[in-house]
Amino acid sequence: MKYNALLEMQKHPEILEIMEHHSFLSLKNIRHHGRLNCYGHTVSVAEKSYRLARVLRQNPVLAARAALLHDLYLYDLRTEGPGFHIFRHPKISLVNAKKYFNVSKIEHDAILRHMFPLTPVPPRYAVSIIVSIVDKYAAVLDYAKCIRFMFKKRIKHR
Numbered sequence: 001m002k003y004n005a006l007l008e009m010q011k012h013p014e015i016l017e018i019m020e021h022h023s024f025l026s027l028k029n030i031r032h033h034g035r036l037n038c039y040g041h042t043v044s045v046a047e048k049s050y051r052l053a054r055v056l057r058q059n060p061v062l063a064a065r066a067a068l069l070h071d072l073y074l075y076d077l078r079t080e081g082p083g084f085h086i087f088r089h090p091k092i093s094l095v096n097a098k099k100y101f102n103v104s105k106i107e108h109d110a111i112l113r114h115m116f117p118l119t120p121v122p123p124r125y126a127v128s129i130i131v132s133i134v135d136k137y138a139a140v141l142d143y144a145k146c147i148r149f150m151f152k153k154r155i156k157h158r
């Protein structure tokens with residue numbers, strides 16, 4: 001049977017605690033990267049970070065938790081939010097994550113530094129670097145999906 005990282009992740013109570021929490025579930029209502037929502041994006045980053053951390057012999061549970069929390073900014077950036085979203089949302093996500101969960105120093109670093117190099121301080125730990133790289137990779141895939149969807153729609157309307 002094919003390895004399913006999402007199923008594997010959900011066996012860990014530390015991960016499930018976040019995935020079942022109302023603050024995390026509310027990400028389903030927050031648009032992110034085109035027509036996708038923040039929930040889909042963070043679950044995808046968590047799944048990929050979990051897999052990569054296992055391969056690199058890092059802590060996959062920490063990687064998945066940090067990834068699930070990295071975009072917990074909880075506002076729709078098109079209609080609300082503080083401005084300069086790209087630079088400010090890591091700090092806002094960290095404040096929200098600490099409000100609802102016990103955040104370790106590695107998770108703290110991964111959430112706060114995930115936008116490097118757009119924010120100046122690089123991630124410090126292997127798990128933080130994994131989350132930051134996977135986030136960018138997932139963002140590219142998200143936008144590719146959007147572009148594919150737009151092209152399909154155009155072809156249909158011809």
Ligand SMILES: [Fe+2]
Binds near residue numbers: 071090115
């Ligand atoms: Fe982000």
Ligand SMILES: [Fe+2]
Binds near residue numbers: 045135
């Ligand atoms: Fe992200």
